[in-house]
Amino acid sequence: MKDRSLVKSFRRTFVMILISGILATLITYIIAILLYFGIQNIGKYPENFYEKQIPKIEAYIHEKNTDLLYVRGESGLNNIIRGNGIMYQVLNSDCEVLYGTYKERVFADTDKLIDKINTTFVLKGRFAYIVPIGNGTKIEGAVILLYKLGNPYKNIRIIIAVIAMLSPFLYFIIFTRLFSTSLVKKINFPLQLLIEASQKIKEKDLDFEVNYQSDNELGKLCTAFMEMKDELKKSLFSQWKAEQERIEMIEALAHDLKTPLSVIMAYSEALTEADLTDDEKLKTYLNVINGNAKKSSNLVMQMQYTSDLENANTNSVLRNVNLTEFLKKKISQYRFQAKQKEIDIVLNINSDLGYVMSDTDRLERILDNIFSNSLQYTPHKGSIKFFVNKENNKIVYEICDTGSGFTQKDMDKAFDRFYRGDKARSSEGGHLGLGLYIVKKLVEQLHGSVIIKNTELKGADIIFWHPV
Numbered sequence: 001m002k003d004r005s006l007v008k009s010f011r012r013t014f015v016m017i018l019i020s021g022i023l024a025t026l027i028t029y030i031i032a033i034l035l036y037f038g039i040q041n042i043g044k045y046p047e048n049f050y051e052k053q054i055p056k057i058e059a060y061i062h063e064k065n066t067d068l069l070y071v072r073g074e075s076g077l078n079n080i081i082r083g084n085g086i087m088y089q090v091l092n093s094d095c096e097v098l099y100g101t102y103k104e105r106v107f108a109d110t111d112k113l114i115d116k117i118n119t120t121f122v123l124k125g126r127f128a129y130i131v132p133i134g135n136g137t138k139i140e141g142a143v144i145l146l147y148k149l150g151n152p153y154k155n156i157r158i159i160i161a162v163i164a165m166l167s168p169f170l171y172f173i174i175f176t177r178l179f180s181t182s183l184v185k186k187i188n189f190p191l192q193l194l195i196e197a198s199q200k201i202k203e204k205d206l207d208f209e210v211n212y213q214s215d216n217e218l219g220k221l222c223t224a225f226m227e228m229k230d231e232l233k234k235s236l237f238s239q240w241k242a243e244q245e246r247i248e249m250i251e252a253l254a255h256d257l258k259t260p261l262s263v264i265m266a267y268s269e270a271l272t273e274a275d276l277t278d279d280e281k282l283k284t285y286l287n288v289i290n291g292n293a294k295k296s297s298n299l300v301m302q303m304q305y306t307s308d309l310e311n312a313n314t315n316s317v318l319r320n321v322n323l324t325e326f327l328k329k330k331i332s333q334y335r336f337q338a339k340q341k342e343i344d345i346v347l348n349i350n351s352d353l354g355y356v357m358s359d360t361d362r363l364e365r366i367l368d369n370i371f372s373n374s375l376q377y378t379p380h381k382g383s384i385k386f387f388v389n390k391e392n393n394k395i396v397y398e399i400c401d402t403g404s405g406f407t408q409k410d411m412d413k414a415f416d417r418f419y420r421g422d423k424a425r426s427s428e429g430g431h432l433g434l435g436l437y438i439v440k441k442l443v444e445q446l447h448g449s450v451i452i453k454n455t456e457l458k459g460a461d462i463i464f465w466h467p468v
Contacts, residue, residue: 005216006187013179020179021171028171032164033419050085052127057081057088061131061143068133069141074099075144080374087126087146093139102146113142136468173314194225206233231249264289288430323353323395327388330364334371334384342381350389356468362442363466369435370399370462377403394448396465405454405461414452416441440462 013382019209060080067073068090077100079086095107115138117132126146133141190212200208201353206229212222273284331347338345374384382402389396406414413419417437436452439462441448448466455461 006218009183009186013183017172017175021173024171026174028167031163032160035160045095051127051149053081053086054145054147057086057145057261058129058131061133065133066135066140068143069098071099081145085147089144089146090141091144093142100139100144102144106144110139117142145246147412167223187218190214190222194222197225197229201229201232206236264293279436291309318357318402319360320355321355321358323358326351326360326363327353327386330367331386334375337371337375338384341375341378343375343378344381344383346383346385348385348387350387353388353390353395355430356395358466358468359446362446366439366442367397367462369439373435374399374401374403374460377401379403389467390468394467396463396467398461399461400455400461402457402459405458406452411452415450 030380036443051102057080060076061068064073064076068077069092073090077088077090087102089102090098091107091113092098092262093110095105095110095113097103097105106128113130116128117130120127120129122128123146126148129145131143131145132139133143190210194208196213197208197210200206208229210226210229212224213219214222255282269288271282327347327349331345335345371384376383378401384399384401387396387398387400414436419437440450443464443466446466448464450464453461453463
């Protein structure tokens with residue numbers, strides 16, 4: 001269909017329905033004729049077909065005897081009595097129905113039952129034969145067998161003729177449904193792609209493809225839609241991106257500058273009303289103002305660093321460095337910061353790293369951002385474990401802490417620019433939601449990769465690597 005027009009596809013479907021229906025009807029007629037005349041010539045099924053089964057059933061009843069008075073005997077009787085032409089009923093000595101395919105009670109008392117034992121009589125259009133159950137002269141129950149005289153296959157020819165007459169209509173319905181369903185699916189596929197693509201445009205997402213190639217009307221529609229999308233993307237994507245980044249930058253700066261500026265204002269006002277002869281109080285107030293001013297400056301500098309990072313030359317400046325000594329020196333700095341919260345930092349280098357060619361400036365910035373987050377979210381007297389291993393031609397770093405770890409939302413968006421999880425919404429520490437974004441950009445500039453996950457104890461686990 002992909003290379004046929006819709007009109008040709010509809011015509012072809014109609015022709016296929018007719019041809020399939022005609023062929024199936026012809027095959028059905030041939031089979032029906034063979035069966036009709038084959039059954040007509042069957043002579044081994046006499047009128048007393050069911051009556052001839054009575055002796056075999058009677059012998060089985062005598063063999064099982066009183067076992068048939070229990071429900072467990074029902075399955076055996078069902079197996080020995082074959083076909084729908086014979087019904088049966090099992091009675092106890094009080095003529096009560098125990099089970100069977102004939103449910104209506106036949107005898108009101110035992111005397112009437114005894115009168116009919118080993119005789120054949122007519123019961124509601126069927127012949128009935130009673131087989132007693134018991135030991136010796138005592139009758140403990142009975143089985144009533146009900147059957148009709150006649151050839152069980154005499155009506156099959158009529159059924160075959162009716163089926164053959166109705167088969168063309170049945171086949172027309174079946175093949176119409178079959179081929180029309182297939183046609184609808186083929187039409188719906190590109191239409192569904194276009195609906196999904198329209199929804200993406202509504203959500204301002206232009207990074208998609210409509211993967212449908214055809215020379216028919218639907219293929220041309222999809223091609224025209226993609227051309228429209230590409231033109232729209234060219235004209236709007238730059239505008240959307242610039243506007244979104246501007247909004248995010250303003251929101252992030254406004255959020256994180258609010259607290260330090262509020263503190264500066266409060267302490268500045270307090271200074272104007274304070275007793276300036278108190279040197280200790282003056283020093284304390286100025287230290288608070290100075291600290292929050294630095295925090296505000298750090299926020300602006302972090303924003304500027306991110307902007308520079310986007311436009312910076314991605315070529316790494318490699319130096320021959322003793323990586324083990326470099327890492328030990330960095331860990332000693334982090335341990336000094338961790339003393340306030342009594343956090344234990346463990347360095348585990350699994351192999352002799354020796355001297356390697358590495359961009360230590362970028363590596364240092366990566367570690368600073370990761371350990372800054374770990375120190376912030378690791379609880380008092382927690383621990384941070386730092387594993388380093390050389391695997392083939394790459395260095396693998398893993399930093400695990402005993403903090404609260406990442407949520408599923410963090411897993412999906414932690415590397416996004418300006419993303420801040422619930423715990424990072426506080427402005428304490430000058431957090432702009434750029435830490436892991438910067439880490440990812442720097443690792444990529446080192447031609448490596450970074451992932452985040454949670455440890456078995458639900459702490460944060462950050463793994464990154466770069467080639468050497």
